[in-house]
Amino acid sequence: AFSTPVPEDRYHDVIVHLRHNFFADEPINKSVELCQPGEPHAELEEHSLSTLRDGLSVMALDTETGEVIGVALNGVQHMGDLNAAQEKLEKMTDGSFKQIFGLLYSLNQTLDLFSKYEVENIFECRILSVDSRFRGRGLAKELMRRSEEVAKDAGFKVFKEDATGLFSQKIAASLGHETVYQMEYSSYTNKEGDIIFNTPSPHNSLKIMVKLLQ
Numbered sequence: 001a002f003s004t005p006v007p008e009d010r011y012h013d014v015i016v017h018l019r020h021n022f023f024a025d026e027p028i029n030k031s032v033e034l035c036q037p038g039e040p041h042a043e044l045e046e047h048s049l050s051t052l053r054d055g056l057s058v059m060a061l062d063t064e065t066g067e068v069i070g071v072a073l074n075g076v077q078h079m080g081d082l083n084a085a086q087e088k089l090e091k092m093t094d095g096s097f098k099q100i101f102g103l104l105y106s107l108n109q110t111l112d113l114f115s116k117y118e119v120e121n122i123f124e125c126r127i128l129s130v131d132s133r134f135r136g137r138g139l140a141k142e143l144m145r146r147s148e149e150v151a152k153d154a155g156f157k158v159f160k161e162d163a164t165g166l167f168s169q170k171i172a173a174s175l176g177h178e179t180v181y182q183m184e185y186s187s188y189t190n191k192e193g194d195i196i197f198n199t200p201s202p203h204n205s206l207k208i209m210v211k212l213l214q
């Protein structure tokens with residue numbers, strides 16, 4: 001069963017799901033061992049909760065137990081948000097978190113999709129996560145498909161995501177999203193030439209992907 005938006009009384013269950021299935025397992029997080037499976041992560045939880053509060057997310061529930069088994073956490077990006085987010089990031093203490101989000105924010109600032117598509121708001125799928133016991137059955141694709149309906153109903157023109165792994169890239173491409181930026185993780189190195197995000201195979205690139213809805 002699917003539910004959208006995610007009701008407030010399920011926010012904690014979503015966070016628990018993410019601790020076990022996303023925070024440690026998303027390819028970039030995994031490459032820097034941002035946290036261990038099941039472990040809380042203050043900054044990621046704040047990021048997830050503020051996204052849930054935008055009221056555009058979709059969750060999948062186990063029909064028998066009612067347990068959260070997948071989520072698409074979708075939020076609104078307003079023009080100017082990225083500058084504010086960068087400033088907030090500078091005050092944070094987790095070095096790896098800063099490195100990951102610093103990269104994503106700066107790439108998005110450079111791309112400036114607001115000017116490119118002449119919009120003030122963008123619908124952003126920030127977290128796509130499926131319980132490891134239920135993967136490979138099309139659940140994430142269905143969460144993305146339903147997210148697109150949510151975006152259309154709310155009147156958004158641009159749907160975007162920073163797809164950090166191959167599976168989310170495949171899903172987005174199959175739903176008609178186009179890649180507007182691509183970076184091979186092996187090309188992103190520090191001054192010494194070391195790869196910063198040594199992501200697990202087959203997750204070799206970061207793609208910023210977009211679908212125009214109207």
Ligand code: ACO
Binds near residue numbers: 026134167
């Ligand atoms: N091996 C090979 N291919 C796979 C695998 C696998 N283990 N898992 C999924 N795929 C492929 C599928 O075959 C499918 O491709 P196809 O349409 O060409 O057949 C595609 O990936 C998507 O399959 P779904 O079944 O819809 O995806 P699933 O429900 O398994 O969830 C997800 C995918 C969300 C990426 C899951 O693996 C996950 O939670 N991973 C950890 C968190 C993560 O990395 N999330 C994405 C980060 S980007 C972002 O959040 C915006």
